[in-house]
Amino acid sequence: MPVAPDTSPRPAPRAEAPAAPAPSAESVSLARYYRSVESRLVGNGMLRTDGGGPDTPFSAAQLATNFERIALFDEYTLQGERFVARETVSRLRRWNAPVRIQPHFGASVDASQQAEDRSVLSTYATRLARISGHPIRTVSSGGNFHVLYMNRDSLAASGPLLRQLVPGISEPTIREIQNLSRFTFCSVYAFSASGSSTYIAAIAVIRDEHPDLLRRSCVHEEIAQGLGLPNDSPGARPSIFNDDEEFALLTRHDELLLQMLYDRRLSPGLTPDQARPLVRQIAGELTGGPS
Helix, strand or coil: CCCCCCCCCCCCCCCCCCCCCCCCHHHHHHHHHHHHHHHHHHHCCCCECCCCCCCCCCCHHHHHHHHHHHHCEEEEEEECCEEEEEEEECCCCEECCCEEEEEEECCCCCHHHHHHHHHHHHHHHHHHHHHHCCCEEECCCCCCEEEEEECHHHHHCCHHHHHHHCCCCCHHHHHHHHCCCCCCCEEEEEEECCCCCEEEEEEEEEECCCCHHHHHHHHHHHHHHHCCCCCCCCCCCCCCCCCCCCECCCCHHHHHHHHHHCCCCCCCCCCHHHHHHHHHHHHHHHHCCCC
């Protein structure tokens, strides 16, 4: 029996996604460099993901000291037109408004990597909200905490996006983001209104050249720092707020720092001297030990 021809409308051919532009030689070099860095650190027992254990005890007094150094001092200061590493005394800063974390992807980040990044970011945001008691979630638009997953080439062209995301952002900050040194694995910039200690916006930079563990490590550190823990301390252990790179991911110690930061007994604007008695009290309560 003859078969009648199928005359039903057929779907249009699916358009192919445009190919990502080839990375520059500098971006390729950075990717090779960060792969070697991750391999070396892991081989040396660094970039731990266990959150600390019996080998990393800390007391209430140590927790209080670490909080003061990490939350109440700044790691960098703007000198002239450049950010320079200089620890300076500061005030307690944090968010009052809900934190809406929005990812932004450069042209080099393919669809599968974007899906993985979104999943890691969403899971981490849920954890941070639970720890801090502050509303924190990921969004696809309308964010106030922007996470840029970009390679060297996309960062170099990011000026228009940065001005759109944070109106009034300074030109030195834009240049800093566009020209990160290879020794700066990732970074975060948190913004508050003039004269205020309450954050209203933030931008974190996660290099697309990073292999998986360094990529996740940057997400953990920079977003936590952008919540109000801006400094590092060589005495903090187990902690990601330590430049020795021993720990890759947020530890139990760091969770307690975030709980302290968003404790209602503390408030934005407190100086170290003003915050110290409360910090010691809270640290003692959280650890069950003498402050």
